[in-house]
Amino acid sequence: xxxxxxxxxxxxxxxxxxxxxxxxxxxxxxxxxxxSHDPSTGLVxxxxxxxxxxxxxxxxxxxxxxxxxxxxxxxxxxxxxLLKVADILESRLEEFAVxxxxxxxxxxxxxxxxxxxxxxxxxxxxxxxxxHHLNTSNVNPEMGVVNYTLREPQGVAGLISxxxxxxxxxxxxxxxxxxxGNTVVAKPSEMTSVTAYMFCKVLQDADFPAGVVNIVFxxxxxxxxxxxxxxxxPLVSFTGSTLTGKFIAQATAPMFxxxxxEMGGKNAAVVFDDxxxxxxxxxxxxxxxxxxxxxxxxxxxxxxQKSLFKDFLEKFTAVAREVKIGPPSDKDVFMxxxxxxxxxxxVLRYISYAVEDGGQVLCGHGVEILDLPPQNKxxxxxxxxxxxxxxxxSRCMQEEIFGPITCVTPFDTEEEVITRVNDTPYGLCASxxxxxxxxxxxxxxxxxxxxxxxxxxxxxxxxxxxxxxKKSGLGRESTQDSLEFYTEAKTVxxxx
Numbered sequence: 001x002x003x004x005x006x007x008x009x010x011x012x013x014x015x016x017x018x019x020x021x022x023x024x025x026x027x028x029x030x031x032x033x034x035x036s037h038d039p040s041t042g043l044v045x046x047x048x049x050x051x052x053x054x055x056x057x058x059x060x061x062x063x064x065x066x067x068x069x070x071x072x073x074x075x076x077x078x079x080x081x082l083l084k085v086a087d088i089l090e091s092r093l094e095e096f097a098v099x100x101x102x103x104x105x106x107x108x109x110x111x112x113x114x115x116x117x118x119x120x121x122x123x124x125x126x127x128x129x130x131x132h133h134l135n136t137s138n139v140n141p142e143m144g145v146v147n148y149t150l151r152e153p154q155g156v157a158g159l160i161s162x163x164x165x166x167x168x169x170x171x172x173x174x175x176x177x178x179x180x181g182n183t184v185v186a187k188p189s190e191m192t193s194v195t196a197y198m199f200c201k202v203l204q205d206a207d208f209p210a211g212v213v214n215i216v217f218x219x220x221x222x223x224x225x226x227x228x229x230x231x232x233x234p235l236v237s238f239t240g241s242t243l244t245g246k247f248i249a250q251a252t253a254p255m256f257x258x259x260x261x262e263m264g265g266k267n268a269a270v271v272f273d274d275x276x277x278x279x280x281x282x283x284x285x286x287x288x289x290x291x292x293x294x295x296x297x298x299x300x301x302x303x304x305q306k307s308l309f310k311d312f313l314e315k316f317t318a319v320a321r322e323v324k325i326g327p328p329s330d331k332d333v334f335m336x337x338x339x340x341x342x343x344x345x346x347v348l349r350y351i352s353y354a355v356e357d358g359g360q361v362l363c364g365h366g367v368e369i370l371d372l373p374p375q376n377k378x379x380x381x382x383x384x385x386x387x388x389x390x391x392x393x394s395r396c397m398q399e400e401i402f403g404p405i406t407c408v409t410p411f412d413t414e415e416e417v418i419t420r421v422n423d424t425p426y427g428l429c430a431s432x433x434x435x436x437x438x439x440x441x442x443x444x445x446x447x448x449x450x451x452x453x454x455x456x457x458x459x460x461x462x463x464x465x466x467x468x469x470k471k472s473g474l475g476r477e478s479t480q481d482s483l484e485f486y487t488e489a490k491t492v493x494x495x496x
Contacts, residue, residue, distance in 0.1 A: 017046040019193055021055055021217060022200035024062035025210025030055065034190050034219065039105035039337040040327055042378035046103070048193045051218035056185065056226035059214035063156040063183035064232055066211030071153045071181035075131035078179055084206045086123035092202070093117070096167065096195055098329075103194040104166055105337040105380065106291050107328045119171040125462045126175035129479045134180075134487075146494045151487035153181030154258070158233040160224055161196075162240045163189035163339050164294040164402075170196055173237045176482035178212065185214045185233065187224055189240075191340055193217045220244060228252055235486065238262070239296075242400070242426075242471045249474070260475040260485050262467055264400040265296050265428030268421040269457075270411075270443060271312060273305040275433035279455070281312070284406075285319050287431065287457040289384040292335050293347075293404035297429050297451075297458055300401055302408045303417050309410040313388065316408065317362050320384045327376055337380040338403060344380040347403030350396050354387045354407075357394040362386045364405070392420055400426065414443065422448045428468035431457050450476070 016035075020027040030049030038045040049055070070078070089096065096119075097111040106115070137148035157177040161170040170188055177184050188196040196215055203213055216223050228236050228248050235258035238248055242264040249259060269287065271280055287299040304312045328336035338344045351365055361367055364385025372381060384404040390397050396407050411417040421430060429451040432443050444452040450468040453459060460466070465476035475485060 016044050017194065019046060019048050019197045019217060021049050021051060021059070022197070022203075022213070022215040023055070023059045024065075024214065025204070025208075027200065028055075028058070030217075036103070036191060036193065037340065038102055038379075039339050040102070040376050040379040040381075042341065042380065046194055048190050049217040051216045051223040053222075053226045055216050055218070056223055056230060059185045059216045060156055060227075060230050060232050062211040062214050063185050066209060067153075067155055067183045070178075070183055070209060070212045073181075075134055075179065078181065079127035079131060081206065081208055082123050082127040082175060082178060085202055085208060086120050086127070088202050088206050089116070089123070089199070090120045092198075093120075096198060099198060100167060100192075100195050101328045101336070103192045104163065105328060105339050107330070107333050107336050109331055110291065115165060115168045119167050122168070122171040122175045122462070126179045126479070126482070129463070130176060130179035130483060133480060133483050144496055146496055148492050148494075150490045150492065151180065151483060152490055153487055154234045155182060156230075156233050157182040157184050157486060158227045158230070158236040159184055159186040160220075160227070160236070160238045160240065161186065161188050163192040164291065164296070166192040167195040167199060169239050170199070172477065173239075174213065176477075176479075177237070177486050180483060180486035182235075182486055183212045183214075185216060185227060187216050187218065187227055190217060190219050225251070228257075229255070231255070234258065236260070237477075237485070245474075258485060260467075260477065262296070262473045262475075262477065263428075263471065264402075264426055265298075265468060265472050266301065266398065266400055266424045266426040267297060267299050267429045267431075267449075268301040268303060268447075269299045269431040269433065270417050270421060271302060271304040271308065272414075272432075272434040272436070272439065273308040274435045275308075276435065276455070277308075277312065277315065280433040281316050281319055283431070283433075283455075283457050284316065285323070288406040289320070289323060289335055289404045292338050292382075293384075293406075294339060294402055295458075296402075298402075299431060299457070300406050301397060301421075302406055303411045303421060304408060306410045306412055313362070313386075313408055317386055320386055321363050321368060323384050325370060325381055325383060326372060335384065335404060337376075338382065339380070341380055343402070344382065347401055347405065348382065350399075350401045350403070350405060351385060351387070353395045354390060357390055357396070359387045359390040359394065359396065359407070362388060392423055398424055414439065418443060418446045422446075425471045426468065427470040428472035429453070
């Protein structure tokens with residue numbers, strides 16, 4: 001990393017970082033730029049390329065030119081390239097953690113122990129796993145033939161990643177796409193582009209083949225649309241809002257592109273009266289408020305069995321009030337700012353909606369004072385907020401908020417709560433808390449969600465399918481699912 005960029009991560013720079021596109025293995029300047037704000041101060045700290053059709057065309061051309069050479073390499077050779085990138089990234093873990101924190105708003109400790117290590121794991125996991133799943137064969141002696149299958153790469157993969165887990169989710173797409181033999185044009189969120197830019201330098205330092213990975217920065221309606229509708233991009237992997245995912249599906253349908261869409265959620269936790277209360281509340285603190293509630297898997301509805309409701313609410317509210325909010329560089333801070341001013345304003349509107357719909361705000365925004373250092377007064381901070389008294393059809397119980405707001409409501413029976421949890425347009429994940437293992441299995445089977453955790457949350461295994469149902473997504477991501485998405489199967493039959 002250059003000296004100017006390094007200084008900026010320590011908050012000692014007056015001039016914003018100017019980021020370039022990465023096309024054909026080199027940094028390419030862009031004429032127009034977008035301001036990127038430090039969420040903890042509200043100040044501009046980076047200038048992001050405002051790319052469009054011309055930049056996307058150049059990136060796709062570079063990826064196409066590199067495709068034949070990359071796809072013809074053995075899986076082990078491709079793996080060796082990714083493993084070298086992983087090693088360099090791991091050696092710069094602290095540098096990337098600090099940058100991810102400043103760019104996105106999450107605490108440095110969170111980026112240090114979760115985001116960047118998971119980026120390294122993504123690269124290493126797919127480098128090691130994919131080669132074992134690429135081809136199969138079968139001998140049919142009665143017909144006198146040998147059949148075998150090839151998993152063939154499709155060409156240029158278009159990858160669009162979100163702002164909440166910027167490098168983590170980019171590498172989750174990038175690693176399997178590359179290991180399957182595709183080349184890539186990626187577009188990170190314009191609100192969190194800095195670590196993707198730093199990652200380009202890692203690729204250069206790893207002598208990664210030019211043109212295999214291209215990263216174009218810019219807005220969704222310009223750079224994003226140019227990428228998803230490009231005739232030479234046969235498959236698109238997107239993580240983001242349901243609204244944007246719907247647009248991508250509509251725009252690409254006439255082109256018959258392969259799509260993987262990981263979208264919104266309205267995730268529920270079901271707390272039965274036989275749960276381990278202490279463990280449950282500690283888990284729900286994380287699942288509701290980690291990364292300021294800006295994880296697609298965060299819990300935003302908590303259904304508590306009526307006999308436990310009052311006790312649970314008192315203890316959970318007390319825990320939420322103790323959450324420390326402040327500068328993300330502070331090691332004792334649990335919640336940093338939200339990612340942007342418009343997003344903060346959107347999240348705060350839902351508190352007003354809750355009051356309009358008859359809800360009661362037990363703690364959080366407008367109830368407790370938020371005391372911040374002077375340099376953070378213009379940052380995008382809010383307190384973790386708990387709301388009760390809402391009907392299941394209210395806006396806060398039906399719509400994705402994507403912030404540190406969770407709604408708590410009582411229930412009576414197992415059958416009742418299953419119906420109520422399933423009564424949303426989303427189905428990404430859910431959690432169940434009970435000491436009755438049979439009930440845990442039974443409820444998990446009936447909840448309409450892509451992942452159900454029992455007595456835990458966000459325990460991820462990259463070999464297990466990840467994705468949602470209903471408006472939460474289309475397709476799955478995992479070792480096998482990603483392999484199938486980024487390739488097409490071809491059967492070859494040989495007479496012997």
